[in-house]
Amino acid sequence: MEMIVKDLCSLLKGTETYIVGGYLRNYYLGIKKCNDIDLVTFSPKKKLEEIISKNxxxxxxxxxxxxxxxxxxxxxxxxxxxxxxxxIYEDLKNRDFTCNNLALKIDHYPNFKKIIDINKSREDIKKKVIVPVNNTSLPFDxxxxxxxxxxKGKFNFHIPLNTIMEIRKNAPLLDSAKGERLKDELKKILKLDNGKELLFQMxxxxxLQILIPPVEKMANIKQNHYHTKNLLIHSFKTLEIFEQNLENLISSSPFYDNIKDYLNEHMVILKLACFLHDIGKIDTSKITSSGKITFYKHEIEAEKYIRTLSNKLKFSNTEKSRLITFVKEHMKPLYLYLNKNITKKNKYKFFNTNKENSLGILxxxxxxxxxxxxxxxxxxEIENYQNYIFNLIQDYYTKTDELIDVPSLLTGDEIQSxxxxxxxxxxxIIKNQLIKQQIIGEIRNxxxxxxxxxxxxS
Known part of the structure; x- marks a missing residue:
């Protein structure tokens, strides 16, 4: 990548253009591999576009x-x-954090002694602290x-007390931010391996209470006898298991590569599902006459919260639908297991209803x-349930289309007629569709x- 940057700087030499941001921060962090570079220019941008496009x-x-x-x-x-x-000096005064507040003129690359540092940025990078450039940095954006x-999560930076105070003061302003931008930043956080720890810090x-308002109520919901902690702690714990234990759990599966590809594709939505899977318990918590706490149909009640959040963060229809499905169906495997009702018919119905979402639900x-x-x-109990889930995963990859052999209620000749x-x-094709409807119980005669x-x- 160094050659690309060297060629780029050579091409743009003579323009009033500067390298800024992450590329320079990473240089002082000792990170050699970089897949992007940010440039700010005081020359006509169109001119730079033409030079880069041509060369x-x-x-x-x-x-x-x-x-x-x-x-x-x-x-x-x-x-x-x-x-x-x-x-460039005025520009740097209005950037986000001191760790991103360095500049190097294109003409001077690769002479890093010519770095422009107006806020002791290199000192903060060395200390690995996140400090706003000024007290208007967070209210401005x-x-x-x-x-x-x-x-913090990507580079193991520390958030000092003064920055935390600024965060607390300005967090309510997130309510007026554009959903697309909130979504983009949240996705970047959840793509990291330590998303649970970062959400907990938030x-x-x-x-987090501003981003996902029901979180405040989750902290006050007591659980039943299976749980020793409140709903919010359990939600964090589920996400923690996903991030820290799942890799080891799937490592011995013959379908490891398939599962890994699936996780990489749906990582963010799955992590959100882990954190939000029990959010419906807010509205379904009941105490019976015997003192037992129940959450009847909490997975169904969760949908309204998921829809509200998805709309707020401008998720695509596909993302919204997938997140809703993960949450609404997350109890189905456990119900089948506890009721000892793991028949071929029920397996097929589960896979046919949820299709590729089946793996995420499991x-x-x-x-x-x-x-x-x-x-x-x-x-x-844990060992037995793990075996059950991984047997279903094996069925998902090997037997989805042959879990049950049901004869069609109509012959080919009858369909033609x-x-x-x-x-x-x-x-x-029609016979296969008919059989599927028979299997899931939609057609009985x-x-x-x-x-x-x-x-x-017709």
Whole structure:
């Protein structure tokens, strides 16, 4: 990557352009591998775009005032923004944190002795502390508050007391921030291995309650006899199990690579599901006459909270649907297990209903179970449930289409006659759809089968 930066600086030499931000911070942290570079320019940005496009043979992507270039073969990003300030010194005074507050003129690269440092940034980087550039940094852009936790998690930085006080004072301003930006920063946090610890810090500093308001109520919900902690602590524990234990649990599975690919693709939504899976208990907590605490249908009641949060953070429809499914279905594997009702029919119904979400639900169920039943007294129970879940995962990858062999209520000839269609591959497709409806109990007799194919295929 050093050669890319060297070539880039050579091409832009003579322009009033500076390297800023993470590239320089990482240099002083001793991080050699860097997959992006941020440039701020006081020259016409259009001129820089033309130079880079021509020499690197890539097309710029304009996102508002920001121009991005992506060198696909090198997996390297170049970000350019034209400054709104009179000079680099004024620009630096208005950035987010001192650790991101260095600049190096393109002409001087790679002479790091020419670094511009107006806020003792190198000293703060060495101390690994996160300090706002000034007392207007967070009110000016409250989303920077979330960035603090990303920096802490990514680089093992420390949040000093003065910064915590600034966070507490300005956290309510997050309520007026754009959902897309909140989502982007939250995703960056949850992609880290220590997302649970970062969310917990956000809770202690009064940030998580602004981002996810029901969190305040979760801390006051007592659990039943399986749980020794309140709902919020259990939610954090489930996320912790996901982050710290799941890798080891799946390592011996013959489907490790498949599971790992799935986790990488759906990591953020799964982590949110781990944290929010029991949020419906807020509205379903009841104490029976015998003193037992129940949460009947809490997984169903959770949907309204998930929808509200998804809309607030501008999740895509796919993300919202997946998160709702993970949470609404997370109790299903346990119900089947406790009722000893793990028939081929019920397996097929579970997989057919949830399709690719089935794997996420099974993993969430396992993490929830482990977070609930901890300690030596539960050793055998835990082992049995793990075996049950991994047997279902094996079925998911090997037997989903053959879990049950049910004859179609209608023959191919009957389907042709009812729909008045000639022999074709479509007959087989219709029969398969019919069998699936029979398996999940939607169609129970020949009369219902006829009505189904007429309504769906005629």
């Amino acid at each position: 690197f043979k890539i097309t710029p992507i304009n996102i508002g005032p920001l121009t991005k270039f992506f060198l696909k073969d090198k997996k390297f990003f170049i970000d350019i923004i034209e400054s709104n300030y009179a000079n 409250p989303v920077r508050i979330l960035r603090i936790y990303y920096l 809770y202690l500093h009064g940030v 993993l969430l169920s396992l993490c929830d179970y482990l977070a609930t039943r901890s300690g030596e007294n539960y050793g055998v 009812i729909l008045n269609i000639p022999p074709s591959p479509q007959i087989g 020949k009369e219902e089968a006829i009505k189904y194919i007429i309504n769906k295929f």
